[in-house]
Amino acid sequence: MKNPLTSPLFSPRHTTPEKFFIEACDEGADAVLAIDRVSNEMTLTGKKDVPPSAVTRPICGIMGTIRLVAGMYLIVITRKRNVGSLLGHAVWKAVDFDVISYKKTVLHLSEIQSQENKTFLSMLNNVLTTDGFYFCTDFDLTHTLQRLANTSPDFQEMSLLERLHKFALPxxxxxxxxxxxxxxxxxxxxxxxxxxxxxxxxxxxxxxxxxxxxxxxxxxxxxxxxxxxxxxxxxxxxxxxxxxxxxxxxxxxxxxxxxxxxxxxxxxxxxxxxxxxxxxxxxxxxxxxxxxxxxxxxxxxxxxxxxxxxxxxxxxxxxxxxxxxxxxxxxxxxxxxxxxxxxxxxxxxxxxxxxxxxxxxxxxxxxxxxxxxxxxxxxxxxxxxxxxxxxxxxxxxxxxxxxxxxxxxxxxxxxxxxxxxxxxxxxxxxxxxxxxxxxxxxxxxxxxxWGLLMDGWNSMIRYYKNNFSDGFRQDSIDLFLGNFAVDESDGPTPLRVQKDWKFLTLPIIMLVAFSMCIVCLLMAGKFFSCLKTCLLCKGHRHVTWVYPPLHPCCSSLIVK
Known part of the structure; x- marks a missing residue:
């Protein structure tokens, strides 16, 4: 039996080697969005045009399409969770996503291009796995109640898909x-x-x-x-x-x-x-x-x-x-x-x-x-x-x-x-x-x-992320929102810029420095006790301090 909180709202996505077929979510609708996997062309057709041999998979909605090094990709919501009801309309949280290539293989890519394509895919997943994507199939979540109430009667009578575009999911x-x-x-x-x-x-x-x-x-x-x-x-x-x-x-x-x-x-x-x-x-x-x-x-x-x-x-x-x-x-x-x-x-x-x-x-x-x-x-x-x-x-x-x-x-x-x-x-x-x-x-x-202590912990984590991992997050967001467009040509991409290894070693240096601070704090009592003894012992003219070595084990927006 299907769980009503996780079952799909969209009809199944049908896949053939040549096309994707996605059914509309309107009850009783016959419209099907056909996406040509070779020409990238999108057309509206009917359910009768879906081949019986197509592989069927349920989805909850379409996030959009994006061009990477390997070509076009389709981003879909594959699982959702109900968070409640707004004026009788179910509101869902997108839980899982899938990024599906139009191309059947990536054999047409060089080794460098293939690696870059994987990096861009990881960037997309970095955004998609950031918690907080919500949607509603029959209510416009993007507007406040007052804005919706102050629109024209014709606008209010239109279905959500008519206000935007068929198959567009805000x-x-x-x-x-x-x-x-x-x-x-x-x-x-x-x-x-x-x-x-x-x-x-x-x-x-x-x-x-x-x-x-x-x-x-x-x-x-x-x-x-x-x-x-x-x-x-x-x-x-x-x-x-x-x-x-x-x-x-x-x-x-x-x-x-x-x-x-x-x-x-x-x-x-x-x-x-x-x-x-x-x-x-x-x-x-x-x-x-x-x-x-x-x-x-x-x-x-x-x-x-x-x-x-x-x-x-x-x-x-x-x-x-x-x-x-x-x-x-x-x-x-x-x-x-x-x-x-x-x-x-x-x-x-x-x-x-x-x-x-x-x-x-x-x-x-x-x-x-x-x-x-x-x-x-x-x-x-x-x-x-x-x-x-x-x-x-x-x-x-x-x-x-x-x-x-x-x-x-x-x-x-x-x-x-x-x-x-x-x-x-x-x-x-x-x-x-x-x-x-x-x-x-x-x-x-x-x-x-305790709140002050937790604030200190979160501040320390922010410091690390802001300095050593947020550059990747920022690039991922720009890619996801279309602020950066990927070129399929074999020319150089920003990913091929020569890396400055001095900056790549900074996180390691900071980790070692932080570990040394912890060790010093833990040994503070013993350290000062020994120091006092040495200062009082006039017979010693030279003291050599030997520290134990550190153990090497001691980062929607509203969607356009």
Whole structure:
């Protein structure tokens, strides 16, 4: 018996030596997509044209096609897991993928080309195995509830495939959690969706600031949704790198110094960024959480100066030195920021439709939060603002009684805090390569010493990945999104660039150095004891220290 949570939504994929045949997922549809494996031509045909001899395999959806050294490849989703239901539409997480060559063999490749093709395939798999691809076959996950509601009636009546294109499956990269919750005996659905932008996508340190089109690095739209007895509410926030031209390239330092470009016109890209943001979301309250001293200070000053230079009444800039305000474990001081923007949040409101399908509230602006990475500090603040919005929504829906606070609902609070901490971890893994920092506060409402220790561990892993493995990850993302096109010709590719072995040995050097530090710490007591003895023993004129040798055993985006 098939498991309903893992059975395919698409009809089977049929394969012959000459063609792929993929059936549409619409119930009762006869359309079949035929892909010629020689000419690469795609045509629509019917089920009757599928040869009986074709090898059949079930798939869950098509991610797309890509050209590598060996030729064209088809990327498909082969397994999925149900994460819940949104307005009656099943939402799935893509679990496994397959990258299928149009060519039957790679015998036409030289040895070098074959090796390069394998490398490109490993790059694709590096992206596909990064957790966080979600899709829905009969609902548009790429838009917020408010955007969908404000489209034309004709658009809303169209099926998802008609809105986009037959066989095109929109896939969201980010994070989704869907939880049935209970307060005062009333059951409601609470949903959190984070959608990562496919523009200026990349990894920490390699992608900062904006591009010439105004797209910001690590831009994420996060929507919190509540569904209760036919009513629905939505609150949207955004995060993204400071939207001007700056960089922070890895250079083996623990925290590379950020550099603001002196050769580009910052206001052009800055203007494009906020023109787009104002058009999509309305008014903007910018919460800049970076340090107002040290290496981060020039970035904060530049951001403030550019907002002032735009002289736009729809932009509101607020600088809040997160680390200074919350130093010495004073995390209760975050309420200072929440209280200071309370009036603005009430003005922006949220989107709400009552049980009679009547729109009773529209969200008129968003909070655009950022720190350096737009991960740890940003997620903490977003969770606090989202809770305040949720408080108002649940009271208006009649779930919370007058005078009740969300913080007092222990069962729901646990769900809420853990989901936002999981959201932080997902976004952090996708951008920085490790789980988020400061999640102990998000999960428990308190900053703990164990949390500080875990932050140190994650920071150490980030340091290694950022310096020694993120270059491969960045190239993989660029390949996956089509920012880099592979040429099938026999000419040189970037993979054939002569490697500098000095840099390849750096990870080994760092590992040995770290191991030596650990050994020194472990032997510290014995070392100082021996040192004291030698200093007190006047008869010794020369001391030779012999250390034991170290043991040699002592790295969706939204899909276009």
């Amino acid at each position: 896939v969201v990269h980010g994070f989704i959690v869907m939880k049935p919750c209970r307060i005062n005996g009333k059951i409601f659905e609470w949903i959190l969706i984070s959608r990562r932008s496919c523009f200026r996508a990349g990894v920490r340190y390699y992608v900062r600031g904006i591009d010439s089109e105004g797209h910001a690095a690590n831009f994420v739209e996060t929507e919190q949704i509540v569904l209760y007895e036919g009513a629905k509410a939505s609150f949207v926030q955004t995060r993204g790198s400071m939207p001007f031209y700056w960089s922070q390239r890895p250079n083996l330092k623990y925290k590379p110094k950020p550099i603001i470009s002196k050769t580009t016109n910052h206001m052009d890209g800055f203007q494009r960024h906020f023109d787009s943001q104002l058009l999509i979301y309305g008014k903007q309250s910018i919460l800049n959480l970076v340090n107002q001293k040290g290496s981060e200070k020039p970035l904060e000053q530049a951001f403030a100066k550019m907002v002032s230079g735009m002289n736009n009444g729809m932009l509101n800039y607020i600088a809040f030195d997160f680390h200074k305000e919350c130093s010495h474990m004073r995390w209760d001081r975050l309420q200072i920021l929440v209280d200071s923007v309370a009036e603005t949040q009430d003005e922006y409101s949220y989107f709400m439709v009552n049980s009679e399908e009547k729109t009773v509230a529209q969200q008129r602006g968003v909070f655009r939060s950022n720190c350096m990475d737009c991960l740890d500090r940003t997620n903490v603040i977003q969770s606090l603002l989202a809770r305040r919005s949720l408080q108002s929504q649940l009271q208006r829906m009649g779930v919370l009684n007058v005078g009740q606070r969300i913080e007092e609902q222990a069962e729901f609070e646990k769900i809420y805090k853990n989901a936002w901490a999981d959201n932080a971890n997902a976004c952090a893994v996708q951008y920085a390569g490790t789980g988020a920092l400061k999640t102990d506060f998000t999960r428990t409402g308190k900053r703990t010493r």
